[in-house]
Amino acid sequence: MSEPIRATKGSTDIGPRDPARDAENPDVLVPPSTDKGLVPNLRFSFADAHMNLQDGGWSREVTQRELPIATEMAGVNMRLKTGGVRELHWHKQAEWSIMLAGNARITAVDNDGKNFVADIASGDLWYFPAGIPHSIQGLGPDGCEFLLAFPDGAFSESSTFLLSEVFARTPKDVLATNFDVPESAFDRIPKEQLFIFEAPVPGPVESDAIASPAGSVRQSMILRAADQKAASLPGGTVRIADTRNFPIATEVAAAIIEVAPRSMREIHWHPNADEWQYYLSGTGRMTVFASQDSSRTFDFRAGDVGYVPKSMSHYVQNTGDSPLKFLELFRSPRFEDVSLNQWLALTPAQLVKSHLGLDQSTIDHLSKNKKPIV
Numbered sequence: 001m002s003e004p005i006r007a008t009k010g011s012t013d014i015g016p017r018d019p020a021r022d023a024e025n026p027d028v029l030v031p032p033s034t035d036k037g038l039v040p041n042l043r044f045s046f047a048d049a050h051m052n053l054q055d056g057g058w059s060r061e062v063t064q065r066e067l068p069i070a071t072e073m074a075g076v077n078m079r080l081k082t083g084g085v086r087e088l089h090w091h092k093q094a095e096w097s098i099m100l101a102g103n104a105r106i107t108a109v110d111n112d113g114k115n116f117v118a119d120i121a122s123g124d125l126w127y128f129p130a131g132i133p134h135s136i137q138g139l140g141p142d143g144c145e146f147l148l149a150f151p152d153g154a155f156s157e158s159s160t161f162l163l164s165e166v167f168a169r170t171p172k173d174v175l176a177t178n179f180d181v182p183e184s185a186f187d188r189i190p191k192e193q194l195f196i197f198e199a200p201v202p203g204p205v206e207s208d209a210i211a212s213p214a215g216s217v218r219q220s221m222i223l224r225a226a227d228q229k230a231a232s233l234p235g236g237t238v239r240i241a242d243t244r245n246f247p248i249a250t251e252v253a254a255a256i257i258e259v260a261p262r263s264m265r266e267i268h269w270h271p272n273a274d275e276w277q278y279y280l281s282g283t284g285r286m287t288v289f290a291s292q293d294s295s296r297t298f299d300f301r302a303g304d305v306g307y308v309p310k311s312m313s314h315y316v317q318n319t320g321d322s323p324l325k326f327l328e329l330f331r332s333p334r335f336e337d338v339s340l341n342q343w344l345a346l347t348p349a350q351l352v353k354s355h356l357g358l359d360q361s362t363i364d365h366l367s368k369n370k371k372p373i374v
C-alpha cells in the first residue's frame, strides 16, 4: 500500500508543534512560533523571474517590480555563451558584478577617455560607475554566468542605453556629420537592438588593449577573488568588498558570506542601508525582526534573492549539509553591521541583567569581539 496523499506533506495539521514532523518535511517552511505580525514578503527567486532568451545567452532580473520592498537594489542574472556579447551600453546606475562561473572579457571607457579591458574569472568582482559605457563578452571554454547588482530598485535591463539604438534613433545625416563619413557608412546598422548576440571570440586580452592618449583608468574596475581577503572563523568565512579595498565601488558595498553546516550568520543589523541578498549555494533560513513586535522567517536556496530593510535585525542559519554561500549587498560606500552580542557585551552587565534576567555565566559568555558567524 502506498502512503495516503497529503496535500502539503503533513503540514495541514494545525496543532501543537511537532519537531519530528517538521524534520520529515524539510521542504515545508514551518515558521518558528516566535514569528508574529505583518512583515512584508522579503524573498523572490530568480527561478520565478522572466527569462529573456537570446542566441548568445540569456538574462533575467529581480527588481522592485518582482519584490516591491527592494527599493534600494535590483539584480540581474545573466549567461553568455562563448563569444556571446552583452551589447555595448551604459545606464544611469552603477553596476556591481560577481562572476559565478566561467570567463568573460569586459571593456569600458570613462569620461576622461581612459580605457579599461580585463578578463574575469569565477569569483572576481567588477564595477562600472554610473553612466560609464561598457561591454561583457563570454570567453571559452563555455562562456560565463554572472550576477549584476544596481543600486536602484527601479533599474531594468530593458531600459539601458544600447549602442545599436543610439545609432538607429539618430538621423543618418547627423551620424555622418558626427563621424565625418558619408551617410552610406551607416547603411548596415541594425534596425533593432542587439542586447545579447553572438560574435567572434576575441584573441588574448593583450590583443584587445588599445593605447588611449589619456591612459588607462585611474582606479581598477575589478577586484580579483584572490584579493578579497577572507576573515576565517570557526563556522565559515566573511569577505568584505567596499571602498576600503575596492575604491571604485562607491555606490555598492558587499559581504561574501560562507556559513558551514550547523553554523549561523549571527544576529545583527545594518545601520546604513537596506541589505539585498543573493544566495549562491546551499540552503538557509532567515528570521527578520521588523520592530512593532513582528518578525517573519523565510527559507532560501541557491538563486533566491532576500531583502532586509535597514536596521531590521536578522540571522541566517545554514539548514543543509553543505556550505551556505550568499551575498549581502548595500547601497553604500561601506559595509557596516551592528552585532547584538557585541552590543550587550560592551553594555554595563547590571543594565543588561535588569532587562533580560540573564545570569552571570551568560553575561560572562558575551563576546566583546564581533563574531559574524557562530
Ligand code: MN
Pocket: 089, 090, 091, 095, 134
Ligand atoms: Mn551594464
Ligand code: MN
Pocket: 268, 269, 270, 275, 308, 314, 328
Ligand atoms: Mn545582514
